[in-house]
Amino acid sequence: MSNIRTAALLVAALTLAACGQTDTPSDKPAVAQGGAEFGQAGEKSAGFGTDAKPGQFPRTIKHAMGETVVEKRPERVVVLDGGELDNVVALGIKPVGVAYPDGAPTMPTYIGDKAGSPENVGGTTSLNLETIAKLQPDLIIGSQLRAEQQYPKLSEIAPTVFAVRPGYTWKENFRLNAAALDKSAEAEKLISDYEAHAKQVGEDIESRTGKRPTITMLRFMPGKTRLYAKKSFIGTILIDAGLPQPPASQVDDLAVEVSTEQITQADADWILIGTYGNQTKTAQDQVLGGPLWQTLNAVKAGHAKPVSDETWFLGLGVLAAEEVLTDLTKTITS
Missing domain, CATH: 3.40.50.1980 (Nitrogenase molybdenum iron protein domain)
Structure with missing residues (x-):
């Protein structure tokens, strides 16, 4: 458990740093910077996904942390943030586990019972890796910004696919998640x-x-x-x-x-x-x-x-x- 707490603290520190403001004169608003490579996140995300044909497994997914092979169509999905929760529910999937934002630790009202009854696997910056492992997922989806430090351990549990960050790249993230789930056509229709x-x-x-x-x-x-x-x-x-x-x-x-x-x-x-x-x-x-x-x-x-x-x-x-x-x-x- 000490390793998990250490990883969570590191992620929390990185997240706080990413959200820090620049030094500016007091009469001007400060930019809340999105963190390293923030401005390039959209361009980088556009290259993510898979060349696999619909229905083809195994499939290799290119994402923020490299490449991950998804051996079979995922059925037990763990989501590590609100965007991923939204994405899988939009595609008709009920996740087995979900990490909630630290300031809103319950199922969003707008999603309601459409997500089923997933297990709470901790906050977005304080994941409970033991709980995630017990759920025996066959896919974990999240983002580099939120959980980069835990990626190696998450990858030992199940194939793990990370976007660069949540936020303005939400359409690219949706396409990435859909590629791992073999639901790209459905995602494109929803975006359109x-x-x-x-x-x-x-x-x-x-x-x-x-x-x-x-x-x-x-x-x-x-x-x-x-x-x-x-x-x-x-x-x-x-x-x-x-x-x-x-x-x-x-x-x-x-x-x-x-x-x-x-x-x-x-x-x-x-x-x-x-x-x-x-x-x-x-x-x-x-x-x-x-x-x-x-x-x-x-x-x-x-x-x-x-x-x-x-x-x-x-x-x-x-x-x-x-x-x-x-x-x-x-x-x-x-």
Whole structure:
């Protein structure tokens, strides 16, 4: 168990480092950097997958940690993050084990009973390898960002396939997971349907409101307040829908981090608000109860609304993306 704890601590440290902010003048928001090779994650992920034909096993899967041979069609799948959970459920598979995000340690409401009753195998940064082994999986899927240090031990348990990272590469990650599961055609159909839906949502909002409103995705987290930017899950959805973000969020990275004094950077036609983990451990009450908040145009117009963090920020898959699009339409046009 000491080795497991050590590995978990290493992953936690790496994750915190990856989410750290750069040193910038106090009057400017800091970029919440996505970590090493963040900007190249999409390009790198595009080369992942398999050359195997539909139904062909064994198949070799190229992924973030190299190549893995999947000997037979997987039936007992363990997923190590919310994106992988979303992906397998979207493809009609009920995982035998799931690692939940540390700040949301239960089955997401938007997935509900569609995932069955998988075993809890720990948090995304604190995996329980013993529990995973007992489940006798024939495939483990996760990401290099979350669990690189545990990859060798996971690979001893079962064939293990890792994306580079969760987040803005969610479509590439879906395709990678589908390749390992021999469900690539199904994944492509779901992505195509989502993209058509996103385009329609943007058109409907423009038709019903008279414009394409700017939208800020504000998220309160323990120790940080973020404006999510272009290279985030929600950022890609807004781009696909043709809905712009305001200047402060127009960075080619995960997010910008703002202080309570910088909250005016969040102003837009709409501010949609997520809360990760325990609200009392975030700056949410301080910001929303502060004088600057009341000066924002979106707040004055009644256009600052809470959204489901587990869907809009933690879903990281096509099912969550579809739910976000539906919520987005209702929120802005109702």
